[in-house]
Amino acid sequence: MATENLRTARLARGWTQSEAASRLGISQPYYSQLESGFRPVPAELALTAVREIRLSPVALALPVLDPHLAPLDPRELSAQLAGFSYPGFTHMRKASKPMNPAAVVAAALAHTDLDARLVEALPWVISTFYDLDWDWLSAQCRLGNQQNRLGYLLLLAMKLAGPGTQTALVDALLKLERSRLVEEGTLCRESMSIAERVWARKHRPTEAAHWNLVTTLTADQLTHAV
Numbered sequence: 371m372a373t374e375n376l377r378t379a380r381l382a383r384g385w386t387q388s389e390a391a392s393r394l395g396i397s398q399p400y401y402s403q404l405e406s407g408f409r410p411v412p413a414e415l416a417l418t419a420v421r422e423i424r425l426s427p428v429a430l431a432l433p434v435l436d437p438h439l440a441p442l443d444p445r446e447l448s449a450q451l452a453g454f455s456y457p458g459f460t461h462m463r464k465a466s467k468p469m470n471p472a473a474v475v476a477a478a479l480a481h482t483d484l485d486a487r488l489v490e491a492l493p494w495v496i497s498t499f500y501d502l503d504w505d506w507l508s509a510q511c512r513l514g515n516q517q518n519r520l521g522y523l524l525l526l527a528m529k530l531a532g533p534g535t536q537t538a539l540v541d542a543l544l545k546l547e548r549s550r551l552v553e554e555g556t557l558c559r560e561s562m563s564i565a566e567r568v569w570a571r572k573h574r575p576t577e578a579a580h581w582n583l584v585t586t587l588t589a590d591q592l593t594h595a596v
Contacts (some may be wrong), residue, residue, distance in 0.1 A: 375426045376426055376566060379423045379425040380405070387401050388590065390423055393422040408584050415448045416429050416430050420468045426501075427468050427499070428501055430470040434514070436512065439477060439510060441481040442480075447488055447557045448461050448488065449475070454495060456494055458490075459491070470503075471498075471571070472494075472502040476507055476511060476514075478492055479511060479523075483558060483560055483561045484559075490592055493526035493530055494592065494594070496539070500538045500539055501538060504545070508520065518551050521546045521550060527539055528540070530590035531590060550582070552582065555584070556583060556585060557584075557585040559585070562584065570584045573586050
């Protein structure tokens with residue numbers, strides 16, 4: 371995936387291979403081998419490419435699947451969203467080290483409780499980086515029993531995505547459907563009181579009920595994503 375995105379990023383900047391290689395601090399022959407897929411793109415070089423030639427962060431390395439994945443610190447999550455150019459956080463400090471969007475989503479969903487503004491950004495991340503590694507993200511969410519959260523966010527993302535991005539999201543949703551949990555949960559709001567849960571359960575969208583989530587979040591509320 372990194373090699374394909376490398377060429378796309380270079381052409382989007384209107385650069386020759388020599389110009390891109392110069393930006394990355396490597397030789398043109400070596401760059402040519404990376405772009406053609408004859409050599410893998412090293413992790414550190416991919417990070418440089420994200421900064422220097424705007425390589426899509428979906429090309430960045432993903433961590434090993436972990437059933438105990440630690441939630442991403444909210445300040446770091448905000449910085450990553452700013453780095454992705456999420457409209458709601460353009461004023462925030464960008465992260466010093468970019469992360470793969472799939473890893474950011476997984477680490478966000480690992481939170482027991484997460485600020486609503488950060489949760490509302492996730493459908494935008496999914497619709498923007500629709501070509502992320504869905505096999506990894508789905509597997510990681512299943513390990514943490516967060517597949518219902520991801521499934522509902524996918525539905526919201528589909529309402530934001532353009533026609534050309536729908537196929538990848540639909541395919542991911544259909545695969546995730548097979549592992550849908552029966553147990554009821556929340557969209558990163560486990561501290562919700564009993565009264566709040568009763569109210570939210572009564573007013574939640576049909577899609578949220580399908581994914582057994584107590585949430586009233588809808589695509590219409592994602593004002594920064596449109």
